[in-house]
Amino acid sequence: MSEVSRIRVLLVDDSPDDRELILMNLRRGGYQPIPTEVDTKEAFVDALDAHTWDLIICDYSMPGFDGLTALKILKNRNRDIPFILVSGAIGEELAVKAMKAGAHDYLMKDNLQRLIPAVEREINEARNRKKQKEAEQERDRLLTVIQHSLNEIFIFDSKTLRFRYLNETAANNLGYSEDEFSKLTPIDISPQIDNRADFERIIQPLRDGRMEKEFFVTKHTRKDGSTYPIEIHIQLIKQGNDPFFTAIGFDMSDREKDARRIKEHKDIAREMALHSKYKSEFLANMSHELRTPLNSITLLSKLLMKAKDKNLTADQSNFVDVIHQSGNNLLELINEVLDLSKIESGEMELSLSRINRQNLVSDIRNLFAPLADEKKLVFDISVDNTLPDQITTDRMRLEQVLKNLLSNAFKFTDEGSVALRVFSPEPGNRAVLKQEMIGFSVSDTGIGIPKEKQSLVFESFQQADGSTQRRYGGTGLGLTICRQISELLGGSITLESQEGAGSTFTLLLPVDSTEFVEKSRSSLKTTSDGELQRELKLSPAPVKDSEPITPKQKYSAKILLATDSSRLQSKIKSIAGTKNIELSIVTSGENIAPEADRFQPDFLILDPYITHMSGWSFSKMISRRSNIPVWLAENPGKVLPPMIHNTVQGVIYDASAGQDLQSMLDTDRKTADPACQTLLLVDDNEMHNTALREFALEFVDRCITATSAREAYDVLENQSIDCVVLDLSLPDASGADVLKKLSDDDHLSRIPVIIYSGKSLSASEKSFLMEHASDIILKNVGSHSRLMKKIGELTGNSLPDHNLSDPFDFSRLAGRSVLIVDDDQRSYFSLSSHLKEYNIITEHAESGKAALQKLNNTSYHAVLLDVMMPDMDGHELLKEIRRNSRWKDLPIFSVTARAMRGDRETCLELGATDYISKPVDPDIILTLLSIWIAE
Incomplete structure (x- = not known):
């Protein structure tokens, strides 16, 4: 009773007293009725639709309404609600009529003793009917799912193996009628199962309970004799005394087609990847074959132009100028072809940085002003001063676009003017990104472009017409590259032109391209299984250059x-x-x-x-x-x-970046704090200590000397030391032991140590010392000044002699020896000619084997190594050199004309000191040599 104690009752009676009497009896019977009382047909209909009812108790006869009418309304609405009629007096004939109309019981108002049993019975029966109906609906749903399943479903007898049931999919696939199928067994439709004994071996583990399910792959035979592959899953259902098997069949026809389709797609992907690989290799080889002789042309022509003797005639000087310019034009062509290829293959790498707008414009002005003077053209530049001072973009690529547009403008303009306007676009023109934009327009008064040709100028190898190329030259690639670079940077480029009146090209770019570049990260890359994925290969967008993390505050570093x-x-x-x-x-x-x-x-x-x-x-x-x-x-x-480890103070590893950065901060505070004023000199030569002390006191307030490791330990334990100068030859311990002990001590490891020794060091000794010391200075002529400079730097009491960006003094390379490994005699001749201008000693090895032989017989200060050679390429040679500990620290510069993505990283990972692309800029070679081997 407790489960049905609260019931929602619709009480239909026109007598308030009778309604109260019925409710009182329900309460006495243990129910808690929630009644709604009505006495008209309209009120009954409204109430019926308003709630879900547990019980309806209705008077048989009311003015204008009666119980039989209420039953009819209930039946029309298809509502299964226990309905009990009550009446003051009624004949047996009317009672039978009411029961036939659908009433569940009939009671007299003057005898309500049967009310509670009737209510309890009818509510329980209503609930049972509801559960049965829900079960039937669920069964119907399951049967519908089974019948219309995309998989074949069977039921067959566990004894006779004859089919009892098959769903619609099975019937359609096999082509049998239900009557025909009832006479068949799984053996009859499976040509790969020869007899019952074979099938019994499959299902026996299910019969004896060793397995709950079994599955296998076979074929099914249709009524017309054709077959198709299918995967069968069988289970034994033990239900009472009538066990049966169920089987689900998964048609594998589409799966096999999909597998073939996937294989075809993979084959296509592999073929595309190979084509891409062959294309890249072709471009790399073409680049090498073109750049190698071009390298000789540009280097030798430049050398002739700078001839010290000035013994060329005017005509000869002009010839050299033409040769040099032609070489540069060829280089421009090669670069354009490679740029276009990189863009089309998704390998164009962008390097975003924050650039000063005024500096950019100034550089452009300085570059093109001489050309304007030469052609007697007006070159006008106007800049909207309301624009931001700095923009974030790829400077090299932006300059490439602007230089191309301006070069075209000057090329196709014989009289009049060329103008560059830097402006803020109108809001309606900012269609590329809904953010702040900057515009660059290049206008000229040149030949113009016919309207019907304007849509072609941005296509590869297209110009306005053939006569344009014959008269002005060019490949027709420049504007194609400009458009694609602008799109990579999140911008656009448009053209307005009138034939004979000039052209205006307008470039729109975001003031900050970072957001666009981040969102556009997709390129074509080949996955491990040969499938292609889309991912534009862009260098990661950086934080803006020179922008502090938190402005207007005092920083710790x-x-x-x-x-x-x-x-x-x-x-x-x-x-x-x-x-x-x-x-x-x-x-x-x-x-x-x-x-x-x-x-x-x-x-x-x-x-x-x-x-x-x-x-x-x-x-x-x-x-x-x-x-x-x-x-x-x-x-x-x-x-x-x-x-x-030979060139830096330490490494910040990815896994421990926070800890390493803190160590760096601690070291930096110790080495660059202007308050560092106490120096410890450790040398067993007292006279040497005295002399050094006098020099050092120019930079520090106190200078303490020690002539042994023991004395040095005592000083370090009892006094605050800011910098140590350490000789390696001590009477009681080696300087390396002292350095190791300092490095292992958490407190003392923060003190910068300068190794100052006359001892000749092996590569392994030098590597160890550089890992733990701030610098190594060998005692020789001029080493005193270098040591004092280093002490001044570490104690914060001196400044660098000049800025990092100041030019190097290449004369310091005189007498240094360089081995040039290149199979092309022209490359060696041109490069060595430049190096000899600075009294650098050069030797030539035409192959990898020859290089190894020369390295074994002669000591060199550096090696310039061409990557592409016939018998042993530069990569193999580089690995071979680095395997020998003698040459572990030998500066080796990979020189290549390949200039393809990934070449640089490969060379550096194999142990190259640096990487140089042909045609070689001699100043870059000299700069690198100055960094690594200059006196």
Whole structure:
């Protein structure tokens, strides 16, 4: 009773007394009625639709309404609700009529003793009817699912194996009628099962309970004799005394078709990947074959142009100028073809940086003003001063587009003017991105472009007409590349032109391309199984150069981060934000030196694989020319170069970046704090100590000397020391032991140590010392001044001699020896001719084997190594050289004309000191040699 104690009752009676009497009896019977009382037909209909009722108790006869009418309404609505009629007096005939009409019981008002049993019975029966109906509906749903399942479903007898049931899918697939099928067994429709004994072996584990389910792959035979592959899953259902088997069949025809289709797609993908590979290899080889002789042409012509003797006639000088210009034109053509190929294959790499608008415009003006003067054209530049001072984009690519547009404007204009306008676009023109844009328009008064040809100028190898190419030259690739670069940067380029009146090209770009580049990260790359995925290969968008994390506050340190890895940027930025550090980020090597001069960082974090110059070459340069402490940052997925410990103070590893950064901060505070004023000199030569002490007191307030390791330990334990100068030859211990002990002590490891010794060091000794010391200075002529400069740097009492971006003094390379490994005699001749201008000694090896032989017989200060050679390519030679510990620290520069994506990383990972692309700029070669081997 407790389960049905609360019931919702619709009470239909025109007598309030009778209604109350009925409710009182329900309460006495243990029910808690929730009544709704009505006495008209309209009220009954409204109430019937308003709730879900447990019970209706209705008077047989009321003015204008009666119980039989209420029953009829209930029946028409198909509502199954217990309905009990009550009446004051009624004949047996009317009672029978009411029961036939659908009443569940009939009671007299003056005798309601049967009310409670009747209510309990009818409510229970109503609930049972509801459950039965729900079960039937669920069964019907399941039967519908089974009948219309896309898989074949069978039921067959466990004894006779004859089918009892098959669903619609099975019947349609096999083609049998239900009557025909009832006479068949699984053996009759499975040609691969020969007899019952074979089938019994399959289902026996199900019969004896060893397995709950069994599955196998076979074929089914249709009524017409054709077959199709199918996977069968069988289960034995033990239901009472009538066990039976159920089987579900999965038609594998489509699966086999899908497998064939997938294989075809994979084959196509592999073929496309091979085509892409062959194309890249072709471009790389073509680049090499073109750049190698071009390298000789440009280098030798430049050498002739700079001839010291000035013994060329005017005509000969003109000839040389033509040769040099022709070489540059060929180089431009090669670069355009390679650029277009990279864009089309999704391999164009963007390097975003923050650039000064005025500097950009000034560079453009300086570049094209001489051309304007030469052609007697007006060159006008106008700039909207309301534009932001800085924009974030790929400077090299933006300059490439502007230079191409301006070059075309000057090329096709014989009189009049060329104009560059930098402006803020109207809001309606900002269709590329809903953000702040900057516009560059290049206008000329030249030949113009016919209207019908204007849609073609942005297509590859297209110009207005054939006579244009014959008269003005060019490949028709420039504008194609301009358009695609603008789109990669999130912008657009448009043309307005009138034949004979000139043209205007308008470039629109976001003021900050970072957001667009991040969203456009998709390119064509080949997965491990040969399938192609779309992913535009863009260099990660950086944090804006020179932008502090938190402006207008006092910072604990200033860090310059040089990397184009967005992951590395985000990680260092996140850590720096928690340590109150001012952070500036550059994304290409060419921006490091000027930004370091401007930003004056406390220390520099370098990505070894940053573009333009390898990170450790910059590290080497900075360590020689500045007191900025340099650390390398591990870029996940790339191998740290083998020579890093020789050029930097430490490494910030990806897994422990926070801890490593804190160690760097601690070291930096110790090495660059202007308050560092106490120096410890450790040398067993007392006279030497005395002389050094006099020099050192120019930079520090106190200078303590020690002539043994023991004395040095005592000083370090009892006094605060800010810098140590350590000789390696001590009476009671080696300097290396002292350095190791200092490094292992958490407190003392923070003190910078300069190794100052006359001892000749092996490569392994030098590697160990550089890992733990701030610098190594060998005692020789001039070493005193270098030592004093280093002490001044570490104690914060001196400044670098000059800025990082100042030019090198190449005369310091005189007498250094360089082995040039190149199978092309022309390349060797042109390159060696330039190096000899600075009294650099060069030798030639025409193959990898010859190079190894020369290295075994002669000591060189550096090696210039061509990557593409016949018998042993540069990669193999590089690996072979690095396997020999004698040459572990030998500076090796890979020189190649391939210039394809991935070549640089491969060379650096194999152990190259740096990577140079042909045609070689001799100043770059000389700069790298100055960094690594200059006196």
